[in-house]
Amino acid sequence: MKLTPGLPTPYYLIDENLILKNLQIIKKIKDLSGCKVLLAQKAFSSFYFYPLLSQYLDGTASSGLFEARLAHEHFGKEVHVFTPGFKEEEFHDVLKYSDHLVFNSNSQLIRFKERALKAKKTIGIRINPEVSTQTGNSMYDPCSPTSRMGIKIQDINPTLLDGVSGFHFHTLCQQNADALETTLKEVEKKFGKYFSKLKWINFGGGHHLTRANYDIPKLVKLIRYFKDKYQMDVYLEPGEAVVLNAGFLISKVLDVTKNDVEIAILDASATCHMPDVLEAKFIPPVTTADPKGAHIVRLSGATCLTGDDIGIYRFANPLKVGDTIVFEDMALYTIVKNNTFNGIPLPSIYARKLDGKDVLVKAFDYSHFKGKLS
Numbered sequence: 156m157k158l159t160p161g162l163p164t165p166y167y168l169i170d171e172n173l174i175l176k177n178l179q180i181i182k183k184i185k186d187l188s189g190c191k192v193l194l195a196q197k198a199f200s201s202f203y204f205y206p207l208l209s210q211y212l213d214g215t216a217s218s219g220l221f222e223a224r225l226a227h228e229h230f231g232k233e234v235h236v237f238t239p240g241f242k243e244e245e246f247h248d249v250l251k252y253s254d255h256l257v258f259n260s261n262s263q264l265i266r267f268k269e270r271a272l273k274a275k276k277t278i279g280i281r282i283n284p285e286v287s288t289q290t291g292n293s294m295y296d297p298c299s300p301t302s303r304m305g306i307k308i309q310d311i312n313p314t315l316l317d318g319v320s321g322f323h324f325h326t327l328c329q330q331n332a333d334a335l336e337t338t339l340k341e342v343e344k345k346f347g348k349y350f351s352k353l354k355w356i357n358f359g360g361g362h363h364l365t366r367a368n369y370d371i372p373k374l375v376k377l378i379r380y381f382k383d384k385y386q387m388d389v390y391l392e393p394g395e396a397v398v399l400n401a402g403f404l405i406s407k408v409l410d411v412t413k414n415d416v417e418i419a420i421l422d423a424s425a426t427c428h429m430p431d432v433l434e435a436k437f438i439p440p441v442t443t444a445d446p447k448g449a450h451i452v453r454l455s456g457a458t459c460l461t462g463d464d465i466g467i468y469r470f471a472n473p474l475k476v477g478d479t480i481v482f483e484d485m486a487l488y489t490i491v492k493n494n495t496f497n498g499i500p501l502p503s504i505y506a507r508k509l510d511g512k513d514v515l516v517k518a519f520d521y522s523h524f525k526g527k528l529s
């Protein structure tokens with residue numbers, strides 16, 4: 156990829172043409188299936204891009220008051236809020252900024268339902284279909300044993316469903332339509348007896364809609380089946396898929412050292428700038444890496460955390476101080492999660508506009524580090 160020379164590193168570069176490519180796939184899914192698609196802001200809340208996103212999407216999924224407010228201020232359209240715990244002190248403001256509220260438990264429903272209905276909000280409950288379609292990492296499996304996410308069928312209290320017009324589940328993570336199909340069979344079998352009371356169902360996020368091998372025809376079939384059979388609106392609320400492969404993190408090599416393995420120290424950090432590399436054990440692609448290259452290098456951050464390693468890569472040539480390293484797929488779960496641990500500066504944010512020009516969206520300095528300390 157071609158970089159604008161001389162921009163100070165590290166910086167995230169979010170490419171509007173790559174976002175647009177994803178949005179066009181999502182538009183096709185919407186056109187074929189008649190579903191509505193929300194942006195899950197927890198993956199990507201860079202509101203500079205909301206005017207572009209809101210042309211294609213129907214609204215946002217928010218995780219609480221602040222995301223709901225951001226959506227209300229910058230996205231418009233439908234604001235849906237789900238949180239495992241609405242807070243008494245915030246609820247008045249949540250109602251101000253949102254249209255649809257999803258409750259995670261019977262006790263939350265009892266506590267807030269009447270106020271939400273009085274404020275003319277649409278309300279739903281999150282259900283736990285108890286069908287794990289992913290193995291390995293319970294961190295990302297809301298159906299894992301003892302999960303706090305959603306109400307199980309055995310705990311549904313029909314008398315509490317008065318006024319509830321939607322069900323919501325979110326059980327997938329980076330998955331294809333076959334996992335959704337498995338989940339929907341279980342959802343229908345367990346919860347189908349209540350569907351006649353509902354106006355909408357939200358299939359959550361985790362649908363990897365925009366990746367190359369995603370089975371769009373199967374997804375469309377599943378959505379249409381639900382819409383036609385039960386006369387419900389169907390929502391999807393992907394985060395990742397909206398900005399999949401649409402961002403980069405550009406960094407520079409500060410030093411090259413050796414301890415049995417070759418190590419390059421970068422001005423970008425796993426723990427500060429791409430925490431999912433450590434949390435989700437994700438090794439981001441590097442544009443100049445060469446799987447057949449002779450030089451094996453561990454790329455690491457310049458923090459004092461020993462485990463601040465991004466991954467082990469192969470390069471055709473040895474790395475040297477001043478080289479540029481570009482990480483791919485850096486729009487999702489990066490800017491929303493980054494931090495100034497160790498006094499490491501936040502990367503600035505650039506947008507690559509539709510005409511190919513790079514513009515600075517925001518730069519950060521010492522005041523942003525100091526500002527949240529005291």
Ligand SMILES: *Cc1c(COP(=O)(O)O)cnc(C)c1O
Nearest residue numbers: 195198325360361392393394395
């Ligand atoms: C995280 C989350 C999403 C988005 O998930 P992706 O994997 O980014 O698509 C959607 N809905 C809920 C409730 C979530 O917690």
